Amino acid sequence: MSHHLFLLSPTDTPLYSLTHYSSKPTQSTPSPLASNLPSWSTSAFAGTLTALSGASSATQAHHAQGGAVRLGGGQDRHVIQMIANASLDVIEEVMRRDSAMYLKSVDKFNEWTVSAFVTPGNFKFILLHESKNDDGIRSFFNEVWELYVKTLLNPFHTMHTPIRSPVFDSRVRASAKKYL
Incomplete structure (x- = not known):
């Protein structure tokens, strides 16, 4: 099972992305697209x-070679990015209705569920995932937000620029391993 995290600036500029492969077991569900064809x-x-x-x-x-097709695998990076970008309009709509930071599941594409977290500074954290884990995702977003604030407080980091810190990356990966 994989998770894809995107951090976006208020102008929707990508600042950081992470692909995390979880070793936790998941239930295999057939794709609704394949079952209707x-x-x-x-x-x-x-x-x-x-x-x-x-x-x-x-x-x-x-x-x-004669094997079965696993639809909705989401391994192609451009498809994952397309799903995340397509969900931005839905996130904006949910932000207008709801004042919460953690927006839970805002969109779905095949088996990919899009969860979002919006900071008071309007930075968007988008997570694509295949299974439901609201408490773990909420904790993950809160920890990533804390790490992001610490990065912004670094005098050597320029705001609204991509994050290239190996320390930030390793801590986000540890958080993903812990909660997702």
């Missing part, structure tokens, strides 16, 4: 389906 369509249009659902080229090669 006839069997001939999943074999004839496997490349298109896997591209739309986010499965990797390795999955496509496995399908070409």
Whole structure:
């Protein structure tokens, strides 16, 4: 199971991204896209389906060899980024309705759920995940926010610029391992 974190500035400029692969067990659920299609369509249009659902080229090669296609795998980076960017409008809409910082699940694409956290400075933390874990995600966002504030307090960091600190990265990864 994987998690994808994006930190965005108030102008929606990417500041940091992380892909975390969890070793925690998950329930395997069939893709709703694959279950609604006839069997001939999943074999004839496997490349298109896997591209739309986010499965990797390795999955496509496995399908070409006669294996099953895992739809919605989300291994292609551009598909993950597209899902995160598409959710920005929904996040803005939820922000207008709700004054909370942790917005919970704001959007869904195939099996990817988008959770968001918005700081008082309007920085957006977006997490794409496959399983429901509200308490863990809330704790993860709070810890990442604390780490981000500490980074902003560093006199050598310029605000609204990408974060390239190995210390920040290792601490976010440790937090992801702990909560996700």
